[in-house]
Amino acid sequence: VNEESSCPIVPLSASIDSNLLIVVFTRSTTLENVVTFFRRIPLDSKWRSVSRFSAESSRAWECSLEGSANVEISKDGTHFETLTKFARMDLYKRIFCGGSVEIIDSVRAHCEELMLEEKNNSSALLTVTQCLRLTSPFESHSVIIHNLDRLATTLDPLRANMYKSFASHERLRYALLSKVEGEISNRLESILNGEGRIALTYLKIDELHNIDLLAPFIAEIDLRGNSLMDVSEVVLLPLLTSLSMDENPIEKVPSSLSSLSRLEFISAASTCLSDSVTVGITLQSCPNLRRFLYCQTPLVNETANLRLSLGEKVRLIPYYL
Structure with missing residues (x-):
């Protein structure tokens, strides 16, 4: 289904x-x-x-x-x-919007009836939530997020990571289906119509689920202010020229970024980057990288070492102008 x-x-x-x-x-x-x-x-x-x-x-x-x-x-x-x-x-x-399916709607209705008698039945609540994710993810977004939070914190904390992953997926989907203020189209429609830049900022996401579905279009991505510990999924965007991952709890630049032959700019301000050796090796392997911004990170204190490993190939930006 x-x-x-x-x-x-x-x-x-x-x-x-x-x-x-x-x-x-x-x-x-x-x-x-x-x-x-x-x-x-x-x-x-x-x-x-x-x-x-x-x-x-x-x-x-x-x-x-x-x-x-x-x-x-x-x-x-x-x-x-x-x-x-x-x-x-x-x-x-x-794929993104779902739609009403009779059998799914029927299952959800039965589980909602069960929850009238058993309010803390985690299996019934999960089933209702999964049905909403399949049939009305945008319209039922707030209910889905509330249910997933309740499952993660109260009813089924042993599987909290799974529910958090589901919530991250739904926040990303909701952002894509939402309209930017002043625009007629939602973000997804704008991208499919040729918009090469996407801003997914301050969404509380910790993974980039299904980002490869946008691979033919995205040249710039802004991921500021999320909960991402790893941005390896951006390698699924082969046209990428600019990556902003500021204000995320990221401790390393993934070595797989070297596969992005067009990547010219990386911004990693206010992250947890600190190891100049591993960062230097990764940046050196990015064939067309021109600028690297890392203001307000522990790596600022390692600028001299980073410069030694990179030479003049990449312009280092440790401070805001």
């Missing part, structure tokens, strides 16, 4: 930027299946899975193209169209 897993395996979105093709599918798939949805891509083109776990199967894939080939993409593997920017709004809505 999960809307994401019930989608057929087809392209969800794709873009070509400076001869780099990025495509995201509704679910993880192999390269053998990926290529059946494209035409006019040379057989010797280099493909890479955009995944932290597998080189063989991934939801997102990238392909380096030679020249400006008129690549064609198919929604279903049969009918093709020229690819510029491609996004299945209907499937994005299905």
Whole structure:
């Protein structure tokens, strides 16, 4: 009944930027299946899975193209169209927004009846909450967060981390489905229509669930003021040029950032970075990094050592102007 897993395996979105093709599918798939949805891509083109776990199967894939080939993409593997920017709004809505499903609504109703008799039944409350997450995540956001907090702190604290992860997912989803003040479209629609920057600031999130679904579009991401201890998930955004992770309890810069060939700027102010050796090694491995801001961190005291390891390749910014 999960809307994401019930989608057929087809392209969800794709873009070509400076001869780099990025495509995201509704679910993880192999390269053998990926290529059946494209035409006019040379057989010797280099493909890479955009995944932290597998080189063989991934939801997102990238392909380096030679020249400006008129690549064609198919929604279903049969009918093709020229690819510029491609996004299945209907499937994005299905994955992010959910929708009423009779069997899910029925299960929720039965569990709500049970809770009238057993108010502290954690299984019933979890089932109600999961049903709301599937059918009305935006409309029921405050109820979902309240229920997850109650489960984590009172009814089922042994699984608190799981409930906190669910809550982080819902806060991120709610932010994407919310409208920015003065805008007609919500954040998700703006991104799918070509907005290359996303601000996910002060949301109390501690992970970036499903961020790879936005891989064909995002060039800049601002994650200030959250609870992130690790930002490794940003490597699922291969077009990324700017990363702001200020005001998060981050203790290290993930070495996997070296896979982001376009990354030029990292801001890590007011984080817990302190080890100049590991930070220096990681920054050195980022092929196009130009600037690194780390104001108000323990690393400021290690600026001299950091400069020795980086030379003049990266401009270090230890203080605000």
